[in-house]
Amino acid sequence: MKGKKFNLDAFLWTIILSLYGYMILELVITGDILLFLHPKMLIYVYLAFAFICILILYQVTKWFQIKSSRIVKKGYLIFLVPLILAFTVNPEDISVQMAENKGLYVISNVDKGTEVKDASITNMPAISASSLEVPYYVSDFASTLVDMYLSPENYDGRTIQVTGFLYREDGFEPNTFVVARMLLNCCAADAQVAGIKCEWDQMDTLDFDKWYLIEGKVKLVKQYSELIQGEETLTVISVTKAVEVTEPDNPYIYP
Amino acid sequence: MAEKDLIKKQDKVLLMAVALIVGVFIVFNLTRLPNFGLFDNLKAMFLDNFTVILISILLEAIPFVLLGAFVSSLIQIFVSEAMIARLIPKSRILGLFAASLMGFVFPVCECAIVPIMRRLLKKGVPLHIALTFMLAVPIANPIVLLSTYYAFSGEVTIVFLRGVLGILAAITIGHFAGRLAGDTSPLKDATIKNSCSCGFEHDHETAVVQIGLMPVLKPITHEVKTIKETRLSVAVRIKETLKQVVGHTSHEFYDVGKFLIIGAMLSALMQTVVPRESILAIGQGNIASVVVMMVMAFVLSLCSEADAFIARTFMDQFTTGSIVGFMIFGPMLDIKNTIMLSGVMKPKFLVKLMGIIVVVCFAFAMLVNISGI
Numbered sequence: 001m002k003g004k005k006f007n008l009d010a011f012l013w014t015i016i017l018s019l020y021g022y023m024i025l026e027l028v029i030t031g032d033i034l035l036f037l038h039p040k041m042l043i044y045v046y047l048a049f050a051f052i053c054i055l056i057l058y059q060v061t062k063w064f065q066i067k068s069s070r071i072v073k074k075g076y077l078i079f080l081v082p083l084i085l086a087f088t089v090n091p092e093d094i095s096v097q098m099a100e101n102k103g104l105y106v107i108s109n110v111d112k113g114t115e116v117k118d119a120s121i122t123n124m125p126a127i128s129a130s131s132l133e134v135p136y137y138v139s140d141f142a143s144t145l146v147d148m149y150l151s152p153e154n155y156d157g158r159t160i161q162v163t164g165f166l167y168r169e170d171g172f173e174p175n176t177f178v179v180a181r182m183l184l185n186c187c188a189a190d191a192q193v194a195g196i197k198c199e200w201d202q203m204d205t206l207d208f209d210k211w212y213l214i215e216g217k218v219k220l221v222k223q224y225s226e227l228i229q230g231e232e233t234l235t236v237i238s239v240t241k242a243v244e245v246t247e248p249d250n251p252y253i254y255p
Numbered sequence: 256m257a258e259k260d261l262i263k264k265q266d267k268v269l270l271m272a273v274a275l276i277v278g279v280f281i282v283f284n285l286t287r288l289p290n291f292g293l294f295d296n297l298k299a300m301f302l303d304n305f306t307v308i309l310i311s312i313l314l315e316a317i318p319f320v321l322l323g324a325f326v327s328s329l330i331q332i333f334v335s336e337a338m339i340a341r342l343i344p345k346s347r348i349l350g351l352f353a354a355s356l357m358g359f360v361f362p363v364c365e366c367a368i369v370p371i372m373r374r375l376l377k378k379g380v381p382l383h384i385a386l387t388f389m390l391a392v393p394i395a396n397p398i399v400l401l402s403t404y405y406a407f408s409g410e411v412t413i414v415f416l417r418g419v420l421g422i423l424a425a426i427t428i429g430h431f432a433g434r435l436a437g438d439t440s441p442l443k444d445a446t447i448k449n450s451c452s453c454g455f456e457h458d459h460e461t462a463v464v465q466i467g468l469m470p471v472l473k474p475i476t477h478e479v480k481t482i483k484e485t486r487l488s489v490a491v492r493i494k495e496t497l498k499q500v501v502g503h504t505s506h507e508f509y510d511v512g513k514f515l516i517i518g519a520m521l522s523a524l525m526q527t528v529v530p531r532e533s534i535l536a537i538g539q540g541n542i543a544s545v546v547v548m549m550v551m552a553f554v555l556s557l558c559s560e561a562d563a564f565i566a567r568t569f570m571d572q573f574t575t576g577s578i579v580g581f582m583i584f585g586p587m588l589d590i591k592n593t594i595m596l597s598g599v600m601k602p603k604f605l606v607k608l609m610g611i612i613v614v615v616c617f618a619f620a621m622l623v624n625i626s627g628i
Contacts, residue, residue: 016273020317035307036310037311041315047318055505073509074269076273077269077272078516079516080272080273083276084276098307187312187315187558189308189312189522192565255405
């Protein structure tokens, strides 16, 4: 052996692995990882990161081992594409964009019999004459959605404030829209739109690219549901006020 | 340092591409580009959406592909063909049945299963068993069935249908597809001499060996033999074995990862560009609904853990059979894992396999519809 030879192929693969490792690290540290994944998946990401580090360490030892084939694998280019996209494209306002192509998670799909959900439902204070006028601010969007479906009577006549982006489908009645969030199951690829129906004659003043704090009075509406083959009571907000707000850092809700 | 005469032109291009990426990182201080003027129109809207979906699919899949590569390496190093030959049941039906239940022992998702299935085939596992294993595990496992139970709010019927029909479908497909390949291996690189494809510096000889009923091209890996036979100290042996496992994993990850990324890009593209309404518009009748849901399952490429929640939203508009079809067909075949399989199997075989999967899943879904459950 004349002198140390350099294994370009191993070197490049090390770079690629390092870039992926770095991408994961940066997403986790900034918390942006939650824009892509459900929190329950994070443990797997950490494990993957640890494993990638092991792979990188191993690869470094191969920098000076020469293989007989000496071919640099072209496949590395494919690995570069997601990296380029991940680091140059800025996913702002994802919820609004995603909503356009995803389906609407119709509220009637939340089933009455689920025991598991009860533990997370925020119990509203009992209705009294005075509290009817005080707006109830919805802090837990997901639980409120469930609660509104299970016990709509609790909300009848109450004034509530809820934050979300606005969504509307072609089949909706006039002046009807949904104040919604993206419901995330495992990853952004499976996200669905979930929200509360609203009615407002000033709907046309709203910008459907923005997030709003909607305030209004809840009324109950009876509707026929195919799923249970019967009538069900739904909550609809008669909007009185809409204030534009900024999209929260974590725009998602989880089932 | 690098020998200049050996760096060919293409390699230079690749090197420049990598240098460019690293440069982009450093120059932009590792932050994202703001959406400026020219960009800030439909194009940016599309790209953002596409990127989010692509990255989320990858972030979700990479841990499991790594896992699959790791398990595959473990099998490569620690499990011998002889062990496999002993474990496989003599009766075909028993073998199929056992393979279909492996999901309860080995719950892995469809991303992880591809490298494992390939490794098992190379180790001499008969084709029908390997296929049944690959198709059943992403459906008939406790994690997926539990999440299906949860998604359908305790409706045991649906969970039962998914599990039982999933197993039956996997067995049926495995049985018929197992006969498809005949005497040749369906794997892509079986005909290449260096079929270990691990990049390790050892010589390979291949021999045609009869394992069970299948003639298999078996690579004789000297390195594994050497480690076992040697009297080196335990520490060195462990170190060498670890190095082998990591090395194989690394290579397998590259091998499968390539196709994962392509598949993820296609899936993300479909999700960004194709609005769900246009697929749904095909129809809701007995037959049309099954077609719609199967197309949907193929296009969406969801993990079998999450697809139940999506399926749930279609409950009131579509027939039960089509929902079950969605939840059986999806884990078996979708854009993402079709691409991954294309990297592992010969194209002719893959196409035939896909055909059988489509027909069987369709049949089972129609069965549910007709029986009026």
